[in-house]
Amino acid sequence: MSFTITNYLLILTTIFTLIQSPISGSPHVIEFKSPNLYPESITYDRSAQHFVVGSLRHPTLLSVSDAGITKTIVSDQSLPANSSFLGVTIDNIHKRLLAVVFQHSDPSNCGLAAYDLRTPHDRIFLTTLFDAKSSTSAAGANDVAVDFLGNAYVTNSASNLIWKVDIEGKASVLSESKAFTRTPVPDSPYSSCGLNGIIYCSKGYLIVSQSNTGNLYKVDHEDGTGRRISLNKELTFPDGVALRSDGVLLVVSQDKLYYIKSDNSWSDGVIYDETALDSYSFPTSVTVGDEDRAYVLYGHVKEGILGNSQRERFTILELYLRISRIMSFTITNYLLILTTIFTLIQSPISGSPHVIEFKSPNLYPESITYDRSAQHFVVGSLRHPTLLSVSDAGITKTIVSDQSLPANSSFLGVTIDNIHKRLLAVVFQHSDPSNCGLAAYDLRTPHDRIFLTTLFDAKSSTSAAGANDVAVDFLGNAYVTNSASNLIWKVDIEGKASVLSESKAFTRTPVPDSPYSSCGLNGIIYCSKGYLIVSQSNTGNLYKVDHEDGTGRRISLNKELTFPDGVALRSDGVLLVVSQDKLYYIKSDNSWSDGVVYDETALDSYSFPTSVTVGDEDRAYVLYGHVKEGILGNSQRERFTILEEITLESGRCGSIAVIIWLQKSFVMNRIVCAR
Structure with a gap:
């Protein structure tokens, strides 16, 4: 490739900037107040530019602004007694808000409720999702995703199945794949909690997490065929999932947020990064906001499950990748970078077009x-x-x-x-x-x-x-x-x-x-x-x-x-x-x-x-x-x-590609932290 003096200077400037001037930042924390809420799930409403959270204690959905200002958008007292909301998602195309209903007094009768996304947020339907195995530790209906046609997909943590609820509210079982029960379940506090987080991918399949095994599954949205996604390392009690526009899957657990990428439509995946989370605050859900920003919900759900009702403050934490310190370079690192630069300069990559x-x-x-x-x-x-x-x-x-x-x-x-x-x-x-x-x-x-x-x-x-x-x-x-x-x-x-x-x-x-x-x-x-x-x-x-x-x-x-x-x-x-x-x-x-x-x-x-x-x-x-x-x-x-x-x-390959490579190389072991 033809390199000019400008190219060289730009590359060298990039190197020394990365080495000598790490970027700093403070975490972006959204703290909001709502007594005894204990939200289990979060989603982001792009049109209204706010978050929506449910409640483990009440049949209530709140909007939360970036400044932490809350507003009750749904308070459905017509639901059965002792009902609350678990998973929530936005159906932007059909202007609906979908929420999984959990009955504490009768866990076997869970459901899915659909509300108009526009004020006054009237209820469109309530569909019962019955499962005799459902309990407070393993809900018969847990999380929800939605496709472009308005079909909703609800995970059943108790029986390891996925419900499909069409746009009219008619429910059926989409998948009871044998893949969901092939992995032995280790003895743990979460051994009864199976399928959990769920997301719909535009190519026509679902990605589902399973808390008690640590597995992820790819599930066909039409015939329910399921297969385990092979990963390069194990996940620990995965819960909520979200998908960025660049195809990166975010998976939250109680102490980590995992970043996972696949280049073969999720036959397998690579965990290429992870962020430490505050396990005391019991994170359960993650969502993607504007510009692919990741937000984790600290809902203190464990306190809520144990009967605490005193907490009134909860947190949404924005997570992003920044260079807070450059990885510790060894002589080998420097030699590898210099060798790569001169190889690129002297031996441009060749290839014939297809x-x-x-x-x-x-x-x-x-x-x-x-x-x-x-x-x-x-x-x-x-x-x-x-x-x-x-x-x-x-x-x-x-x-x-x-x-x-x-x-x-x-x-x-x-x-x-x-x-x-x-x-x-x-x-x-x-x-x-x-x-x-x-x-x-x-x-x-x-x-x-x-x-x-x-x-x-x-x-x-x-x-x-x-x-x-x-x-x-x-x-x-x-x-x-x-x-x-x-x-x-x-x-x-x-x-x-x-x-x-x-x-x-x-x-x-x-x-x-x-x-x-x-x-x-x-x-x-x-x-x-x-x-x-x-x-x-x-x-x-x-x-x-x-x-x-x-x-x-x-x-x-x-x-x-x-x-x-x-x-x-x-x-x-x-x-x-x-x-x-x-x-x-x-x-x-x-x-x-x-x-x-x-x-x-x-x-x-x-x-x-x-x-x-x-x-x-x-x-x-x-x-x-x-x-x-x-x-x-x-x-x-x-x-x-x-x-x-x-x-x-x-x-x-040109000079821009060299710079991109350098940035990725220097940030390979970057610290993922909160802004």
Whole structure:
């Protein structure tokens, strides 16, 4: 690699800064007051910007602000006598607060209550979860998680099973996997407490802790199949769990918070860090707040179980990684670092890109998406109403050939709706560009069409489509960009279309004269926090758009983008934006009020890249569809390419990668402490 004097100085500055100037900080402690509360579980409400805690003693849910100000949001005296709340979670999509109900006078009749997240927080349902084995030391219903469709999953600590409660409140047993009872239970004060903390992962499974064995399990959310997650060390009485956006699993026990990472979808995991906790305060729950901050609840539950009623102060402690002292370096450490630096300087990492070449005469695909369940790509065609699957080896298969579409139709943007098992494709009519549309197909064979919705725009043309790209949210609502009129359509799960946004922000930037001046809004992606990110080709802008009211604002960047087209989002929050000659890597630490283009890759403009998708392990794939040839009328091409982009993280090493490596090396044995 070409290193400049600046590179060397930057690396050396990083080293000496880390060695000589450790960062200090004081713990961020949120102390709140509520007599005889003894909260067992905590969750964070992002929309209201406060925590929610339950009570071991009362049927009460409190909000707790960052300043420790409390407010009773639920006090449900209609629950059976001597009821209280254990696990709590927020269902942001359906605006509900879910709480596990425990009856001290009749432990066998636990339950799950759902409350409206909005004031006055009316109860939506109360579902009984009966288990004769339930007791005060092993609850028949303990913790709760929720998926995108509103299905709740409740752990049963007494009988080692998982309940599933659908959005209407109907309960069934999801899993009684034999994996839960294979490990011998050691004799301990917690030997009767089995499955405990639970979290839902967006890829379609649950991660569950088991207190009496120290195990973690991965459980399929549809068929309940369970298997133990192999770890590099044992956990001691794990309780609550939480998942950060970067995939790190947080597991709380009575004396430690564990940080666990997996690179194979939780077939196994590595405990790479841990924090000492105050066991006297009896931590039982952990949650993730804004910017992936971890918060542990000190609820003094053991006191509550033993009958104490005098305590009125409880604590939420923010935990974060900081450099409070650099690890003790030996001569070996220094030599290893210096050797690594000079190796990187003198012997740059090499690697050939993974190229997937596939053959389909006259296809000219404009968009690409990745089907994780089938482990293949899906591409459309600028020339035909055809959708092809493309394997990693370049083997193609026609999965949709919809000859019932209007004459001269083809497919532009495509995306997968994994939750509702649908394939969504934007339909473009070359003979009548004003009548574009969105088609939905069953993701399962034989891929029948579910609906075709017309999206009319008189301004639509071959150079600026009235419907271009598509994204989908967890409820099945699709969002389609209109490049001609700079608007965004919303198409609900039934196929009903409406205009979501015609924000004035889309037309504030003057459009320079260029071959793409008529092509406005283009690539689009849905973010799980409730907004869309949209590219605009003719201005180079990116926009953040609210998925409910359509409010749009331009995202401020540190550099200009040149004719941005397709967009994709990695699981670590990095936005990928493709243009005709570059792939941009963009990061934001403030929910996309602004962003930083921190890296870019040169692309082959001749092959006219238009789309990017994210595959397994966050790998980025760019589609070379030669669309410009197709637009100009060429029909001779039969070979097209999908190129895996090698980044800093996967082998294309530059000075930034060296610095990142150094930071990780110096902080390898960092002290995890409270801010």
